[in-house]
Amino acid sequence: MRxxxxxxxxxxxxxxxxxxxxxxARGYNIESLAVAPTEDATISRMTLVTRGSDEIIEQITKQxxxxxxxxxLIDLTEGEHIEREMMLIKVKATGELREEIKRLSDIFNxxxxxxxxxxxxxxxxxxGTKSDAFIEALGSTTILETVRTGVSGISRGEKCLRI
Amino acid sequence: MELTxxxxxxxxxxxxxxxxIFGYPGGAVLHIYDAIxxxxxxKHILVRHEQGATHAADGYARSTGKPGVVLVTxxxxxxxxxxxxxxxxxxxxxxxxxTGQVNTDLIGNDAFQEVDSVxxxxxxxxxxxxVKNVKDLALTIKxxxxxxxxxxxxxVVVDIPKDITAHKTEYEYPEKVTMRSYNPTIKGHTxxxxxxxxxxxxxxxxxxxxxxxxxxxxxxxxxxxxxRALNYPITNTLMGLGAYPASDKQFLGxxxxxxxxxxxxSMHHCDVLxxxxxxxxxRVTGNIDKFCPDAKIIHVDIDPSSIxxxxxxxxxxxxxxxQVLAEFLGILKESPDRPDEAAIKQWWNQIEEWRSAACLxxxxxxxxxxxxxVLSELYKITEGNAYVTSDVGQHQMWAAQFYGFDKPRQxxxxxxxxxxxxxxxxxxxxxxxxxxxxxxxxxxxxxxQMCIQELATCKQYDLPLKIILLNNRYMGMVRQWQEFxxxxxxSQSYMETLPDFVKLAESFGHVGMKIxxxxxxxxxxxxxxxxxxxxxxxxxxxxxAENVYPMIPAGAGLNEMILV
Ligand SMILES: Cc1ncc(C[n+]2csc(CCOP(=O)(O)OP(=O)(O)O)c2C)c(N)n1
Numbered sequence: 001m002r003x004x005x006x007x008x009x010x011x012x013x014x015x016x017x018x019x020x021x022x023x024x025a026r027g028y029n030i031e032s033l034a035v036a037p038t039e040d041a042t043i044s045r046m047t048l049v050t051r052g053s054d055e056i057i058e059q060i061t062k063q064x065x066x067x068x069x070x071x072x073l074i075d076l077t078e079g080e081h082i083e084r085e086m087m088l089i090k091v092k093a094t095g096e097l098r099e100e101i102k103r104l105s106d107i108f109n110x111x112x113x114x115x116x117x118x119x120x121x122x123x124x125x126x127x128g129t130k131s132d133a134f135i136e137a138l139g140s141t142t143i144l145e146t147v148r149t150g151v152s153g154i155s156r157g158e159k160c161l162r163i
Numbered sequence: 164m165e166l167t168x169x170x171x172x173x174x175x176x177x178x179x180x181x182x183x184i185f186g187y188p189g190g191a192v193l194h195i196y197d198a199i200x201x202x203x204x205x206k207h208i209l210v211r212h213e214q215g216a217t218h219a220a221d222g223y224a225r226s227t228g229k230p231g232v233v234l235v236t237x238x239x240x241x242x243x244x245x246x247x248x249x250x251x252x253x254x255x256x257x258x259x260x261x262t263g264q265v266n267t268d269l270i271g272n273d274a275f276q277e278v279d280s281v282x283x284x285x286x287x288x289x290x291x292x293x294v295k296n297v298k299d300l301a302l303t304i305k306x307x308x309x310x311x312x313x314x315x316x317x318x319v320v321v322d323i324p325k326d327i328t329a330h331k332t333e334y335e336y337p338e339k340v341t342m343r344s345y346n347p348t349i350k351g352h353t354x355x356x357x358x359x360x361x362x363x364x365x366x367x368x369x370x371x372x373x374x375x376x377x378x379x380x381x382x383x384x385x386x387x388x389x390x391r392a393l394n395y396p397i398t399n400t401l402m403g404l405g406a407y408p409a410s411d412k413q414f415l416g417x418x419x420x421x422x423x424x425x426x427x428x429s430m431h432h433c434d435v436l437x438x439x440x441x442x443x444x445x446r447v448t449g450n451i452d453k454f455c456p457d458a459k460i461i462h463v464d465i466d467p468s469s470i471x472x473x474x475x476x477x478x479x480x481x482x483x484x485x486q487v488l489a490e491f492l493g494i495l496k497e498s499p500d501r502p503d504e505a506a507i508k509q510w511w512n513q514i515e516e517w518r519s520a521a522c523l524x525x526x527x528x529x530x531x532x533x534x535x536x537v538l539s540e541l542y543k544i545t546e547g548n549a550y551v552t553s554d555v556g557q558h559q560m561w562a563a564q565f566y567g568f569d570k571p572r573q574x575x576x577x578x579x580x581x582x583x584x585x586x587x588x589x590x591x592x593x594x595x596x597x598x599x600x601x602x603x604x605x606x607x608x609x610x611x612q613m614c615i616q617e618l619a620t621c622k623q624y625d626l627p628l629k630i631i632l633l634n635n636r637y638m639g640m641v642r643q644w645q646e647f648x649x650x651x652x653x654s655q656s657y658m659e660t661l662p663d664f665v666k667l668a669e670s671f672g673h674v675g676m677k678i679x680x681x682x683x684x685x686x687x688x689x690x691x692x693x694x695x696x697x698x699x700x701x702x703x704x705x706x707x708a709e710n711v712y713p714m715i716p717a718g719a720g721l722n723e724m725i726l727v
Pocket of ligand 1: 554555556557558559581582584606607608609610612624633635637638639640641
């Protein structure tokens with residue numbers, strides 16, 4: 001199953017490599033990883049998407065908790081949550097394609113944020129699981145570049161991950 | 164008053180109560196060595212190789228429970244220390260390793276003797292730090308000791324650039340340190356403890372299985388009281404030996420690959436398994452799919468990530484083993500419920516039947532010295548009171564099987580990483596911690612050569628170790644596997660050219676002995692052990708063909724042992 005794990009950790013130089021190293025050393029996979037400081041500059045928040053059986057996810061959360069730099073974490077997928085990923089896609093846009101891509105972008109709630117005579121750059125934000133659908137709809141032949149931020153997420157309602 | 168970083172390092176160690184630094188100098192740590200020169204409260208032990216420093220600090224830690232301290236230079240000093248750091252990490256030994264680093268402005272430049280010590284050691288430390296400002300130095304050292312010694316212990320590396328050791332700042336050693344990201348759980352969950360106790364009392368075929376965690380957590384006394392109160396059988400892992408007295412009737416010996424028949428059979432057939440401070444290592448469980456098929460499993464451990472890692476557990480309890488055991492005992496005292504005496508008696512009858520197979524018997528009639536014979540004699544002559552370190556191989560298994568450890572912290576070996584070369588330097592650390600103790604290093608002729616240079620350190624500090632070399636002219640454990648599983652193709656496991664160990668010992672200023680006849684074993688041991696103030700290197704030329712039995716072959720379950 002796909003899990004989104006949200007982690008508060010010390011904003012220190014070695015912390016990211018410790019978490020990444022833990023995943024590679026123990027053979028866990030990382031589907032995406034997004035990290036940046038929070039409102040408190042001494043704390044970073046990382047959102048990590050991974051897949052595994054319940055036993056593996058249990059080990060992953062235990063191992064992460066054991067990491068001395070990790071302050072607190074939750075598995076967002078255990079409760080109601082919101083997830084978002086942002087994507088920038090540069091596509092070939094010439095002739096009839098221009099109209100076509102514009103229409104598609106509207107359907108997917110994406111915005112064209114940069115235009116040249118032959119290209120569009122599209123910004124899309126949505127649930128991480130939907131980003132593939134948009135890429136597919138665009139058709140790989142027209143895509144010149146894809147940049148994804150990786151998923152970030154937050155619990156719904158009053159539930160918070162904070163210290 | 165302002166102190167230099169180098170002085171702060173030494174003052175911090177002093178304020179932390181450190182007795183010994185095991186170290187080796189070099190460019191990046193010269194300021195620190197200058198600070199060492201200026202004082203004599205923290206004693207520096209000069210080893211002959213940085214690996215030796217880490218194992219010596221480790222042996223000191225294992226035998227005292229106090230953290231071992233290491234100081235090495237940058238680059239090759241740090242890389243040489245890695246094996247010892249990983250050894251300590253695998254066995255959860257508290258250790259603080261200070262590594263020198265190149266000047267901060269050179270870091271990342273491939274400077275002379277630069278390695279990324281924090282990066283290299285990251286997967287084999289509990290935590291590590293790079294100190295970037297002299298103002299953080301004392302606090303970082305405090306944190307290193309705090310992290311190394313609390314929760315599940317482990318080694319912590321503090322990487323200190325040379326310029327930091329020259330910079331000055333006000334010195335104040337923090338009394339206490341708290342970290343928002345590090346708060347190990349100590350107290351077990353009360354309702355889980357109650358649930359476990361219900362299972363324990365209700366068991367018909369109970370088995371207590373304990374590991375290194377009971378030694379590390381100083382839980383031995385509570386374990387003895389708990390086990391005796393219940394009259395249940397108990398086994399220890401290789402790392403857990405000594406936590407329960409080997410001479411006691413309830414003790415079934417070690418379990419696992421070379422454990423006893425009775426311990427492994429009791430594990431396999433039990434209905435309630437009480438695992439305490441053990442981690443279900445693959446050398447203990449055998450084939451995991453066949454492990455304890457009928458048992459409800461209770462697992463007590465300080466480290467949540469050890470629980471349900473290899474084996475699914477029915478009642479997990481995260482907490483300090485000594486505290487949880489005390490709570491078990493409290494419940495037992497208050498509860499009117501008692502174990503089913505008839506069932507336990509029947510269980511013991513079954514166990515005694517397994518025990519009667521006498522799986523550790525060996526033949527003494529041959530013309531060659533049997534290694535088991537040397538170790539049983541060693542046990543008798545030292546009255547079970549020696550500290551015994553070992554290297555890795557057959558001799559390690561025989562020492563575990565034939566030297567009955569009655570007390571914790573008496574048996575010092577590299578169980579997790581299995582590091583050849585551990586025994587001799589570890590014994591130095593043990594002897595320094597226990598100057599009046601008898602310290603024996605049980606070793607093989609391959610292992611002893613890995614850190615043999617430390618014989619010079621032993622001379623320098625007058626460490627009267629007793630080296631018990633079981634010399635079979637083979638990497639015995641490798642040869643055994645080749646005999647069993649590779650149709651006797653002894654690829655590269657014969658030790659073709661061995662030094663004359665007697666002369667070698669003498670050349671370092673020690674006493675050497677060579678013993679070749681079974682009839683001479685007892686007297687030789689008495690003579691060697693009798694030389695109280697000398698290091699005696701006893702080279703026992705043993706039977707080359709001897710194998711470690713019993714044995715669980717790879718892929719088999721605990722009930723599928725090969726007896727002889
Ligand atoms: C550093 C290291 N290298 C290799 C091994 C693999 N290994 C395990 S036991 C062994 C042979 C040990 O031989 P010896 O020290 O003579 O002991 P014996 O088995 O003969 O008692 C080897 C090579 C190891 N454990 N550690």
